[in-house]
Structure formats: structure tokens, C-alpha cells
Amino acid sequence: MHLSRSTPSTLHLALVLGTLTAFGPLSIDLYLPGLPGIARDLRASDALIQSTLATFVAGMALGQLVHGPLSDRFGRRLPLLIGSIIYTLASAACALAPDATTLVVLRFVQALGGSAGVVVSRSVVRDLFNARESARMFSILMLVSGLAPITAPLIGGQILQVADWRALFWVLTGFGVVTIALVLGMLPETLPGARRIARAPVDVLLGYGDIARDRQFVGMALTGAGAFAAMFAYISASPFVFIELYGVSPQHYGWIFGGNALGLVIASQLNRHLLRRHRPEAILRVGLGLSTIAALAFLGVMWLRPGELALLLPPLFFVVAMVGIAGPNTTAIALGAYATRSGSASALLGTLQFIVGAVAAALVGVLADGTGRPMALVMAGAAAFAFCCFVIAVRQPPAAAA
Numbered sequence: 001m002h003l004s005r006s007t008p009s010t011l012h013l014a015l016v017l018g019t020l021t022a023f024g025p026l027s028i029d030l031y032l033p034g035l036p037g038i039a040r041d042l043r044a045s046d047a048l049i050q051s052t053l054a055t056f057v058a059g060m061a062l063g064q065l066v067h068g069p070l071s072d073r074f075g076r077r078l079p080l081l082i083g084s085i086i087y088t089l090a091s092a093a094c095a096l097a098p099d100a101t102t103l104v105v106l107r108f109v110q111a112l113g114g115s116a117g118v119v120v121s122r123s124v125v126r127d128l129f130n131a132r133e134s135a136r137m138f139s140i141l142m143l144v145s146g147l148a149p150i151t152a153p154l155i156g157g158q159i160l161q162v163a164d165w166r167a168l169f170w171v172l173t174g175f176g177v178v179t180i181a182l183v184l185g186m187l188p189e190t191l192p193g194a195r196r197i198a199r200a201p202v203d204v205l206l207g208y209g210d211i212a213r214d215r216q217f218v219g220m221a222l223t224g225a226g227a228f229a230a231m232f233a234y235i236s237a238s239p240f241v242f243i244e245l246y247g248v249s250p251q252h253y254g255w256i257f258g259g260n261a262l263g264l265v266i267a268s269q270l271n272r273h274l275l276r277r278h279r280p281e282a283i284l285r286v287g288l289g290l291s292t293i294a295a296l297a298f299l300g301v302m303w304l305r306p307g308e309l310a311l312l313l314p315p316l317f318f319v320v321a322m323v324g325i326a327g328p329n330t331t332a333i334a335l336g337a338y339a340t341r342s343g344s345a346s347a348l349l350g351t352l353q354f355i356v357g358a359v360a361a362a363l364v365g366v367l368a369d370g371t372g373r374p375m376a377l378v379m380a381g382a383a384a385f386a387f388c389c390f391v392i393a394v395r396q397p398p399a400a401a402a
Contacts, residue, residue: 014140016187017124019179020080020117021141022148023087024060027114027172028053029152029257032239033250034165041165044100046240047365052100052107053236054361059111061354064119066112068347069204071120072197076127076190080183083116088176095169110172117179119346126335126342127190134335135271135280138328142268153254160250197341207344217334219393221349223288224330225356226386227323230295230379232357234260234320237364237375245372246309256313260320267324280329281394287325288387294318295376295383302376312372319379326386356382 031038039049063083070079090110097103125137159167211217242248242256267287274283298315305311331349338345360378367374 010137010140012186013124013128014137014143016182017121018141018143019182020121022175023114023117023179026148026152026175027056027091027110028235029148029261030156030172031165031168032153032235032257033157033243033253034160034168035239036243037160038100038103038165042097042100042103048100048104050236050240050361050365052104054358055104055108056111057232057354057358057361059108060115060118061351061358063112063115064347064350064354065208066347067116068119068123068343068345068350069207070343071116071123071191072341072343075193075196076120076124077183077187079116080120080187081180083113083120084176084180084183086110086113087117088113088173088180091169091172091176095166095173113176115350119343119350122331122335122346122350123342124187124190126338126346130336132275132280132332135328135332136275138331139268139272139275139324142324142328143265147265151258153257154251155254157249157251157254204344207341208348211338211341211345211348214337216393217337217345217349218352219389220330220334221352222356222389223284223386223393224326224334224349225353226382226389227288227291227326227330228353229356229360230291230382230386231320231323233360233364233375233378233382234316236361237372241372241375245370260317263317263321264324267321268328269324271325271328280333283325284329284390285394287322287329288383288390291319291322291326292380292383292387294322295380299373299376299380302372306371306373319383330390 035049036046038044038052039046042049067079067083087110090106090113094103094106094110097106121141122138125134125141129137155171156168159171238257239253242253243250248256271283271287294315298312298319301308301311301315334349335342335345360382364374364378367377
């Protein structure tokens with residue numbers, strides 16, 4: 001770890017960066033219990049309201065491509081502040097949205113701002129740590145940011161008992177204000193002026209092309225994206241599967257969702273300890289194998305015994321938990337060779353993840369048949385895709401440091 005006097009302690013750094021990485025999960029998970037209610041209140045179809053999730057993912061993907069190179073050129077703090085301000089204003093506008101179409105557009109703008117926290121936080125870690133230390137730090141960040149998917153649906157369900165869905169977006173507005181304060185008060189600049197890269201837009205695009213030709217980077221990015229896609233298929237479809245098909249209340253759905261997210265946090269902390277003795281690649285091989293087996297088991301139960309909710313929950317738990325293994329390790333390996341262009345590399349990594357996640361969510365919608373089978377089928381396919389990408393990626397030689 002490369003520390004200076006102005007660098008905060010690991011604990012403070014984890015708190016700030018973990019909060020920044022929570023932009024995505026908090027913005028998605030908090031309002032999940034309210035999706036059916038939003039559809040009723042705005043007199044919109046379930047498909048249109050689900051598209052607010054898809055457009056948020058699209059905004060996260062596109063925004064990272066913008067914020068990554070900006071952070072390489074202007075430093076880490078300025079894009080973070082601008083993105084946090086955009087996110088805060090858009091969240092307030094979402095709370096006041098008069099119709100579903102406006103909400104869809106505002107969710108896209110909200111994601112454009114929030115994507116700064118996701119992409120720049122990874123770059124800050126790469127500024128300060130080597131590859132193995134980065135994997136451990138990403139695991140710590142998952143402990144902090146993992147509180148969002150655990151608590152957000154629970155909080156959202158409780159809020160919906162006393163207020164309508166608009167209150168959920170006022171909570172997100174408050175979260176945006178908190179992140180602005182944290183960046184201003186606790187996060188120093190980690191990219192010195194001498195290491196910044198000023199590039200024209202054409203050069204930025206060419207730089208993305210260079211990174212995209214790194215087969216190990218792409219392989220690891222797609223491995224992480226596959227694991228993320230399995231979870232995103234679950235996130236996008238589970239409110240309707242559990243609440244509408246299985247009759248689970250929004251409050252109890254929050255407990256199910258939070259329990260699965262707790263598994264993710266536990267796995268990420270197990271990963272941090274395993275990294276003391278094992279290489280990230282070895283841990284990934286086992287974690288991805290377990291994820292694929294669990295996803296196939298979930299598909300089998302959904303197909304053969306769909307009415308047995310108690311049988312569905314254990315394999316689902318393990319699929320989500322293994323994201324805590326896949327996320328930190330694939331990110332650390334992929335960014336390991338990009339010290340000077342970590343912003344751009346982080347942006348491309350995050351964009352690939354969110355694009356594949358959006359495809360998974362859309363595919364669940366396309367295959368929708370009034371059962372939970374499409375969700376299970378996409379989850380199993382995504383888990384198998386992640387494992388195959390990993391096997392191919394580990395056969396590629398690492399890229400030279402850039």
C-alpha cells in the first residue's frame with residue numbers, strides 16, 4: 001500500500017469507498033419492494049416499471065465510460081463530487097416524478113451521476129494497492145457496501161408501511177448529500193498531478209480499444225460480469241416472483257433479500273482471509289464452480305418442484321453468496337496491469353458488468369411466462385458463462401503494466 005500523510009487509515013478509506021460503491025446496490029435494492037406499488041400508483045404496466053431498473057443499469061454502464069477517463073485526467077475527487085451532485089438532484093426529481101415515463105428518464109440520469117462513485121472507488125484502490133492487496137481491499141469494501149443490499153429492502157419495506165414509494169427516493173436524496181460530505185471531508189486526492197493523463201476524446205476511445213484487446217482483462221471482466229448477471233437476473237425478477245407469485249409480503253421479501261445479501265458479505269470476508277494463503281485464481285475456481293452447481297440446483301427445483309419455496313431458497317443463497325468471491329478477485333486481477341490507466345480500465349470493467357447484467361434482466365423479461373422459471377434459467381446460464389470465461393481467461397498471459 002502506498003500511503004502518504006494525507007491518506008486516511010484503511011478503516012476510514014473502506015468506509016468512504018464502501019459508501020461510494022453502494023450507489024448502485026442501494027439505488028436498486030431500496031425501491032425493489034415498492035415496484036408493484038409504483039406500477040399501481042402511476043397506472044403503468046409491470047414491464048414499464050421494471051424498465052426503470054434497466055435504464056438505471058444502462059446509465060451506470062454509460063456513465064462509467066465517461067467518469068473513468070475524466071478521473072485519469074482531473075483526479076479522483078472532482079468527478080466524484082460532480083457525479084454525487086447529479087445523483088442527488090436526480091433522486092429528488094424521481095421523488096416528484098408525475099408519470100412512469102418521466103421516472104424512467106430520471107432513473108437514467110440518476111445512474112449517470114451515481115456511476116462516478118462506482119468507477120472512481122475502484123481506481124482509488126488501484127492507486128494505493130498492488131493486485132493481491134487490492135483483492136483484499138475490495139473484499140473489505142464489499143463488507144461495507146454489502147450492508148446496502150442487506151438493509152435496503154428491509155428499510156424500503158418498513159418505509160412502505162408508513163409512506164408511499166416516493167419516500168424511498170427522498171431517502172436516496174439524503175444518501176447523495178451524505179456522499180458529497182464524505183468526499184469533501186474524508187477522501188484526499190490519490191492521483192498526483194504528475195500521474196494524470198490528458199487525452200483527447202479520440203485517444204480515450206483508442207485507449208479503450210487497447211484495453212479491450214487484453215484477453216486476460218476481458219476474460220476476467222466477463223467472468224465477473226457473468227456472476228453479476230446471475231445476481232442481476234435475481235434482483236430484477238425476484239420482487240415479482242416472490243411478492244406476486246408466492247404471495248410473500250414486501251416486508252418478508254426484504255428479509256429474504258437481506259439474508260441472501262448477508263451470504264454475499266460473509267463470502268467476501270472469507271475471501272479476504274483465504275487470500276492470505278491462496279492465489280485469487282485458485283479461490284475463483286472453487287467459488288465459480290460452487291456458484292454454477294447451486295444455480296443448476298435452483299433451476300432444477302424451480303422446474304420440478306416450483307411450489308416448494310423452502311427448497312428454492314438454499315441454492316439461491318449460494319448463488320448470491322459466491323458473488324462475494326467473484327467480484328473482488330476478478331476486479332483485482334483485471335486491474336492489476338493498469339496502474340496509470342486504472343480509471344479507464346475500471347470504467348470498461350464496470351461497463352461490461354452492467355451491460356451483461358442489463359442483458360440478463362432483459363432476457364428474464366423476454367422469457368417471462370408467469371412463473372419463476374425464466375429467472376432460474378437465466379441465473380444458471382449466467383453462472384455457467386462466468387465459469388467458462390474464467391477457464392479461458394486463466395490460460396491467457398498477463399498484460400504488461402500500463
